[in-house]
Amino acid sequence: MPQPEPDEGVLNLFRSTGAYLSGHFRLTSGLHSPEYLQCALVLQHPRHAEKLGQQLAVALMAVAGPQPVNLVASPAIGGLIIGHEVARALGTRFIFAERDAGKMTLRRGFEVTAGETAAVVEDVITTGGSTREVIEALRARGVRVVAAGSIIDRSGGAVDLGVPRVALETLTVISHPPESCPLCAQGIPVVKPGSRPT
Numbered sequence: 177m178p179q180p181e182p183d184e185g186v187l188n189l190f191r192s193t194g195a196y197l198s199g200h201f202r203l204t205s206g207l208h209s210p211e212y213l214q215c216a217l218v219l220q221h222p223r224h225a226e227k228l229g230q231q232l233a234v235a236l237m238a239v240a241g242p243q244p245v246n247l248v249a250s251p252a253i254g255g256l257i258i259g260h261e262v263a264r265a266l267g268t269r270f271i272f273a274e275r276d277a278g279k280m281t282l283r284r285g286f287e288v289t290a291g292e293t294a295a296v297v298e299d300v301i302t303t304g305g306s307t308r309e310v311i312e313a314l315r316a317r318g319v320r321v322v323a324a325g326s327i328i329d330r331s332g333g334a335v336d337l338g339v340p341r342v343a344l345e346t347l348t349v350i351s352h353p354p355e356s357c358p359l360c361a362q363g364i365p366v367v368k369p370g371s372r373p374t
Contacts, residue, residue, distance in 0.1 A: 229261020239340035280309035290318025
């Protein structure tokens, strides 16, 4: 089991790498927010990615129960780097799901076996939609998902994925439906900084 380095603070790491953004953002969920955490700006540094992967692996094993994790799976694109780092820390394999006709699915020849145990890893959770879809895709193939994790939980801990879940940092970030967004009402242009098109 990996031993994490001393924690300098996840949010401090985001701030020092310019990954904690302020403005007017459209989130993957469709909600608007004055804050955005751009994990790619942290994870572009391999030493940060490795450290966060080790910390998340330790946290996941603490909630997964006694069974080993045979597989780590993530939604593309956001979960790719951190999922791979968690799998490396756990000494297991890594796969990812992609959207195909609007639905998360396993492609690229990835195979799973009924009875395998998996953890699903994402960079940021806001509503849990992408992680939930990956969990459902794995369960449909007989995989037992024993835990889920993310670097950041923007829901304040409110998201329920039906499995034990951990995050390295939990925030309650202000967000608004577009029709009642005060930033839109002020005429401030909205930016979509994530991996999905607007």
